[in-house]
Amino acid sequence: MVHAPEITDYIKTRAKAMDEVSDQIDEVNLLKLKQNAKAQTEKSQQDDNDFEGDSKFDSEKDKSVFRQYENACDRVKNFYAEQHTKQTLKYNLRMRKEFRETTRARMGVWEALELLNTLVDESDPDTSVPQIVHALQAAEAARKDGKPEWMQLTCLIHDLGKLLCFFGADGQWDVVGDTFVVGCKYVDEIIYGPESFKENPDYYNEKLQTDLGIYEEHCGLENVMISFGHDEYLYHICKTQSNLPKEGLWMIRYHSFYPWHRAGSNAYRHLMVEEDEQALKAVRAFNPYDLYSKSDAPPNVDELKEYYQCLIKKYFPEEIEW
Numbered sequence: 046m047v048h049a050p051e052i053t054d055y056i057k058t059r060a061k062a063m064d065e066v067s068d069q070i071d072e073v074n075l076l077k078l079k080q081n082a083k084a085q086t087e088k089s090q091q092d093d094n095d096f097e098g099d100s101k102f103d104s105e106k107d108k109s110v111f112r113q114y115e116n117a118c119d120r121v122k123n124f125y126a127e128q129h130t131k132q133t134l135k136y137n138l139r140m141r142k143e144f145r146e147t148t149r150a151r152m153g154v155w156e157a158l159e160l161l162n163t164l165v166d167e168s169d170p171d172t173s174v175p176q177i178v179h180a181l182q183a184a185e186a187a188r189k190d191g192k193p194e195w196m197q198l199t200c201l202i203h204d205l206g207k208l209l210c211f212f213g214a215d216g217q218w219d220v221v222g223d224t225f226v227v228g229c230k231y232v233d234e235i236i237y238g239p240e241s242f243k244e245n246p247d248y249y250n251e252k253l254q255t256d257l258g259i260y261e262e263h264c265g266l267e268n269v270m271i272s273f274g275h276d277e278y279l280y281h282i283c284k285t286q287s288n289l290p291k292e293g294l295w296m297i298r299y300h301s302f303y304p305w306h307r308a309g310s311n312a313y314r315h316l317m318v319e320e321d322e323q324a325l326k327a328v329r330a331f332n333p334y335d336l337y338s339k340s341d342a343p344p345n346v347d348e349l350k351e352y353y354q355c356l357i358k359k360y361f362p363e364e365i366e367w
């Protein structure tokens with residue numbers, strides 16, 4: 046039997062022991078929490094570093110069969126003739142003002158993707174499948190390579206700006222195709238070269254046909270007008286309505302800017318600032334998922350829907366203003 050004074054002693058020692066045990070438990074928990082946090086930071090750092098690693102999904106592919114513009118079909122050639130003729134400086138100034146002042150539609154990201162189900166890109170020599178297929182091919186390739194979630198999502202949505210085709214665009218010349226800088230000399234790296242601008246009035250304006258044109262040296266790509274289309278349009282939507290990292294935003298904004306980012310190009314370097322080097326790295330890391338996934342088997346939209354809807358929720362609100 047334990048008596049009164051002893052009870053208190055007993056209770057005290059028990060309590061002390063309990064305290065010690067719970068201290069230990071707390072310590073174990075704290076340690077676990079710390080370990081978890083450390084693992085998470087390491088994981089996210091790993092994720093972030095990982096986005097730049099070389100693509101692997103395309104290792105077996107013959108890359109030389111993509112982007113063959115010289116022997117492309119008439120649909121592609123006619124597209125560029127029209128785009129190079131109509132993307133004038135004046136047109137670009139007008140578009141930039143106009144598109145920011147209007148909301149064309151309100152809908153969620155997945156809904157927007159489903160709308161692209163009916164759109165085939167006339168400028169593309171490498172694919173003639175509906176754009177939702179291209180979106181999922183690009184995203185699935187990034188996922189297969191273990192790229193971070195934000196990059197998988199960027200791959201999924203990168204061409205959503207082509208929705209402009211449904212919002213009263215004048216055709217496709219003002220929405221799709223490679224982009225280039227307007228307001229300065231047309232560089233050799235542009236598809237079909239500077240001569241393909243012969244019907245464009247800017248071609249005959251001497252002030253616009255110097256290396257700098259209307260720009261200052263190293264003014265930064267941010268301050269340069271790149272021909273208007275799905276990249277620029279979607280970039281502004283994502284910048285103001287998503288929490289995608291800046292790398293994802295760069296991938297979207299410059300993915301069609303092949304004269305600048307394609308392998309071996311040195312074009313437009315005199316307009317860049319230091320940060321644009323980072324952007325270039327990001328866009329080059331993204332490019333294989335956009336380009337080389339075009340020859341992959343078409344993915345099953347219904348099967349993938351849930352996974353990507355979850356990803357979308359992490360970075361976008363339910364409804365977007367388009």
Ligand SMILES: O[C@H]1[C@H](O)[C@@H](O)[C@H](O)[C@@H](O)[C@H]1O
Nearest residue numbers: 166168169221222223300301
């Ligand atoms: O989505 C477009 C399209 O597929 C074009 O054909 C290509 O030239 C662009 O660079 C790309 O962004």
Ligand SMILES: [Fe+2]
Nearest residue numbers: 203204300301
């Ligand atoms: Fe694109």
Ligand SMILES: [Fe+2]
Nearest residue numbers: 179203204335
């Ligand atoms: Fe694309």
